[in-house]
Amino acid sequence: MDERIPLEDGDYYLSEQGYKVFTEQFLLKRGYCCESGCRHCPYGYSTKTNSQAF
Numbered sequence: 001m002d003e004r005i006p007l008e009d010g011d012y013y014l015s016e017q018g019y020k021v022f023t024e025q026f027l028l029k030r031g032y033c034c035e036s037g038c039r040h041c042p043y044g045y046s047t048k049t050n051s052q053a054f
Contacts, residue, residue, distance in 0.1 A: 005026070005030060007026070010023060010026075011023060011026035011029070012026060021039055021040070022038060022040065023040050024040045024041075024042045027040060027043075028042050033045050033052060035050075
């Protein structure tokens with residue numbers, strides 16, 4: 001089971017539509033790529049190639 005990571009300032013912002021958009025800061029704290037094509041993915045995942053850039 002995944003542990004919940006407490007949200008801190010700078011971990012996300014709200015999109016124009018009102019959705020939480022996680023920042024690179026949060027995704028690095030999480031420690032792994034979820035392979036969902038996150039906007040700020042620090043792991044280089046691409047949904048087009050279904051792979052990480054490194």
